[in-house]
Amino acid sequence: MKILHTSDWHLGQRFCERDRDDEHRAFLTWLLEVLQDRKIDALIHSGDVFDMGNPPSYALELYYTFLRSASLVCPNIIITGGNHDSPATLNAPKELLKALNIHVIGATGASLDDEISMLHSSDGEEIGAVCAVPFLRDKDLRFSVAGELAEERELRIREGIRAHYRDIAALAEPYKQRGLPVIATGHLFAAGTELSDSEHSVMGNLGQVTADTFPELFDYVALGHIHRPQRIGGRDHIRYCGSPIPLSFSELSHPHTVIIAEFLNGIVTTGKY
Ligand SMILES: [Mn+2]
Incomplete structure (x- = not known):
């Protein structure tokens, strides 16, 4: 079973007064070829599909055109919301996209069950499970407490x-x-990561988490939020894949990748592309 994490x-x-339409189109064209050539069973998006809550129509067109084509070559697609995404914008076509076997989790809801998405082979056999956790907003993490100190608040969020x-x-x-592999997603800020300019300004309001936040049960944790690809806590299976294109000048110096993870008899191997 093979997943592609982006x-x-x-x-x-x-x-700088320019749109990124050409670069995004080139990336998504390339991504479609990878999904097909590498026979990827599941495409997993760990958040920040769009740059803003109310994206321009050319960006929506690009997204839906890609999803339509991807659904023809990849049997499972999971989209989770990031801090830049509007849960309402992502979730609006949720029921329609379900018909293409595309699962959208724009925000965490009333029931945790909704965040579990089963992966199927093209013949309908269950081949894995994804705990599709979107960006968790302050309000998702229970009540805020009046008069609490910044450190207390951060501890409560963690x-x-x-x-x-x-x-x-x-x-x-x-x-x-x-015996099925279990994959988790997350859009959050893990401790010890290196930030770029575009991230400093948009870190969201989450406290830093560490690798032990993620239970041992997970075979792979597909993270988003940090644009530089990296492992967390030295663990190969807890990773940021990074952004596919540089989003600020400070992101020019590091690689821009997607991760392919393959699961075979309880062993996970990963590669960057
Ligand atoms: Mn981002």
């Missing part, structure tokens, strides 16, 4: 994130017991 497309971004992953891992346990 994030932080920021479709619709304007940079604990809220940890509880979310613990609870969803517990829900995915039966799939693991059946």
Whole structure:
């Protein structure tokens, strides 16, 4: 079973008075070829599909055209919301996209079950499970507390994130017991990561989490939010794939990649492309 992990497309971004339409189109054309040539079973997007909550129509057109083509070559597509995405914009076509086997989780909702998405082979056999956790907003992490100090608030957010992953891992346990690989996504800021200019300005309001936030149950954790590809806590299976194109001058110096992870008999191998 092979997944392709990507994030932080920021479709619709304007940079120095220019749009990025040509670069995004070139990337998505390339991505379609990779999905087909490498026979990818699941495309997993870890958030920041769009650069803004109300994207321009050329960015929407690009997104839907890509999804339509991708659905013809890749049997499972999972899209999760990032801090730049509007949950309402992502979720609006949710039911329609389900018909193409594209699962959209714009924001966390009332039931954690909604964040679990089963992966199927082209003959309909179950081949994996994804705990598709979108960007968790302050309000998703229970109540805010009046008069709390900044450090207390950060601690509460970190604990809220940890509880979310613990609870969803517990829900995915039966799939693991059946021998299926379990993948989690996240759009958050993990400790020890290097930031670029475009990230400093948009870090969102989440406290830093560490690798032990993610229960051992997960075979792979597909992270988004940080635009430089990197592992977390030295673990090969907890990764940021990075943004596919540089979104600020400071992002020119590092690679822009997607990750392909292959799961075979409980062993995960990853490669950058
Ligand atoms: Mn981003």
